[in-house]
Amino acid sequence: MLLRLVRQYLAPYKGAVAAVVILQFLQTVATLYLPTLNAEIIDRGVVRADNGVILSLGGWMLAITAGQVACAITATYFAARVAMRVGRNIRSSLFTTVESFSSREMGVFGAPSLITRTTNDVQQVQMALLMTFTVMVSAPIMGVGGVLLALNQDIPLSGILLLILPVLFAVIGLVLRRLIPLFRRAQKQIDRVNSVLREQIMGIAVIRAFVRERTEEDRFDAANRDLTGTQLRTSQYLALLFPAAMLVANLASVAVVWFGAYRIDAGQMQIGALTAFLAYIMQILMAVMMSMFMIMMLPRAAVCAERICEVLDTESTVRDAAAAVPLVYDGGTLVFDDVGYSYPGAESPVLHGISFTAESGQTTAIIGSTGAGKSTLLNLVPRLLDATSGGISIDGQDIAAVTLHSLRSGIGLVPQKAYLFAGTIGSNLRFGRPEATDAELWEALEIAQAAEFVRNAEGALEHRVEQGGGNFSGGQRQRLAIARALVVKPAIYLFDDSFSALDFATDARLRAALRERTRNSTVLIVAQRVNTITDAAKIVVLEEGRIAGTGTHAGLMDSSPTYREIVESQLTAEEVA
CATH class of the missing domain: 3.40.50.300 (P-loop containing nucleotide triphosphate hydrolases)
Structure with missing residues (x-):
């Protein structure tokens, strides 16, 4: 997933990537050549007391070092620009994808997880990409080049490499096997911490009102402790890498000096070659260390890339049909034809066989007990959810066959x-x-x-x-x-219990003013208070997801026991009469 994600988003920056690789190659080659040049200065200049050789080769060393610094700075600059732009583009793609999600997809992922994926996960991929440019390009070159140049200095002494490299790779492999599951667990636990924190911040007033601060602190502490425990175990494994590598490096250096001294004493090796060999040993170990540093980042970045691709690969269940056409509003008459809806994983549908017509220029009210499906029904009109059975049409046009933009541009929604x-x-x-x-x-x-x-x-x-x-x-x-x-x-107004926080006087004035504005529009109102919908042209009564009655207030009082029960629960006997 990480490779796929990087390949996809690096495509527009191939030129910059090529420049970074070339500059890193030149900088690494210069780094590898400097110990050999230094050996030449020692053996041909210092040992023989030839100042001309020292000055000549020393000048070359300074020039190569200056070029090395220039390449390193330029490569890092371009690498940072490319990595940051890739991160920006991934965040933009995630945001665009999430914007297209329906309520169903939002419920599957959850807001805290989507926020974590867009911020923390993208940052991990971004940093891994930056380190790849600055480390993984140079590390293989330095490792392989260091081995070849060490062999060039002294083949018998290079046998030490056959001992140290397998040990280092074995340590890396053992640690890596344990890190990947821990990184995957840590990202899920970050989601959990964000979820608990977001819930507590949003519900702080309720928490204080019910004196539940201590309980919520314990709940957050539990999530926080789980994350801390996983990160501690991760850190413990990572902490083994550097001491182990340094132990191997120091043992290798001691072995090189020990056996190198014997070879110098026997006249089989020069002093400059020994210093160069030590430098190459350290460069090889540095290449391995840099690779280990990347190994610490890549498993986490790979897990984050999986989570990012999971979002990017998810298609919204609510999207334009292949042959969708723009909706042409002509008054906004709304028709529900045997509509049903089931939430994913639910045992039974929340709406069954809903059929009614909301005429243009009229107010249609929907009333029912809590959980009857009123808000779900309203959300089907702008296709925030798609009906799982039946169909909805506006002015004779099936809303599933028109573009979402044209549909929603003619709807004014006031959510609950x-x-x-x-x-x-x-x-x-x-x-x-x-x-x-x-x-x-x-x-x-x-x-x-x-x-x-x-x-x-x-x-x-x-x-x-x-x-x-x-x-x-x-x-x-x-x-x-x-x-x-x-x-x-708009042509259609949807009010989802949008007057519940208003006092009766304000509610009455607002509704009176609305009548004039909406006289040529379709108005669909979800209401809890009966006395605010008694003058509606049509009232639809919902009970357990089914229509229990349709008509005017007066007609329903005679024909619908469910409606009469709702009315009697809210109004006095005098008001009912």
């Missing part, structure tokens, strides 16, 4: 939880229609009964909105969300 984005009041109101004028925004605010508190806010339309609208009350957020839908001027 009014969510505002960080920015200003104006930017939130223009969310669905960026070209809307200030006059249109104020008109929508007047209808939504929000104009007064917006005028009193510092900056009015330019008043800052915190993430989620945390600096507004629930009722204010609902009214701003309603105004946001009104600015779009």
Whole structure:
């Protein structure tokens, strides 16, 4: 997965990658040549006291070193640019993919896991790519070149390499087998910590209200301890690598000096060759050490790449059909024809055989007990979910056969939880229609009964909105969300229990103002309060995912026991009469 991901996102930067490889090659070759040049200075210059040779070869060493530094700096610069851009492109692809997900895919992955994959996982892949450019290009060249040049200095002494390299590779292999499962477990535990933390931050008011701080602390501590334990075990394995490598390196150096001294004494080796051989031994060990450093990163990066590809390879269950055509709105008449919906893994469908028509210019209300499927039904209209049976049409056009953009551009949705984005009041109101004028925004605010508190806010339309609208009350957020839908001027309005935070007086004024704005539109309202829908042209009563009655308030009071039960549970006998 890691190789596939890197190959895919490196394709646009082949030129820069080639430049990095060439520069790293030149820098590594220079590094390998310097010990040989140093041996020449010792044997031909220092030993023979020839200052001319020392100055001449010393000048070459300085020039090669300067070129080596220039290549290293340039290669690192280009490697960093490419790695950062690849990370940026992967994050962008993840964001685009997640944006296309329906509620079903969002439920499968979960918001905390998607955030971790887009940030932490991408960063791991990005850093592995950067280290590959700066380490893995030079490490093989330095390792192989060091062996060849060490053989060139003294073949018998090179037998020491046959002892140290297998030991190093054996240590690396043993550690690697234990690291990969630990890295995979750690990434899942990071998801768990993020999930618990996000839940606790979002629900902090409830936690405090029920005095559950200590319980939640224990729950977070449990997730945190699991992650800490896994990371400690990972660190313990990694901690073995460097001491083991340094032990082998020091033993190898002692062995080289010991046996090299005998060969010098026997006249079979020169002093400069011994110093060069020591340098090559260290370069070989450095190449192995750099490879070990990459080995520490690659398993984690590979696990992260798997998680990233899992998201990128997931196709939304809600997408345009192959031959999708734009939807042409002509009033917005909405027809449900034997519609059913089942959540993945559910024992039974949440909606069964739903059939009704919401006429243009009329208000259709949906009411029922909690869990009856009201919000699910509403989410089927803009295809936030796709019906698993039956069909929905708008103005005679099947919504499954039209483009999502054309479908949703004619729908104004006010969700059950009014969510505002960080920015200003104006930017939130223009969310669905960026070209809307200030006059249109104020008109929508007047209808939504929000104009007064917006005028009193510092900056009015330019008043800052915190993430989620945390600096507004629930009722204010609902009214701003309603105004946001009104600015779009859609053919179909969907209100998912969008008036629950309003007092009765504000609710009455808002609905009266809405009638004028929506007189040529289709209005579908999910409601909990009976007295707010008694004047609806049509009321659809849901019970356990099925239609238990359809009609006007007066008609349902006579024909639907379920509706009458709901009414009697909310209104007094005098009001019912």
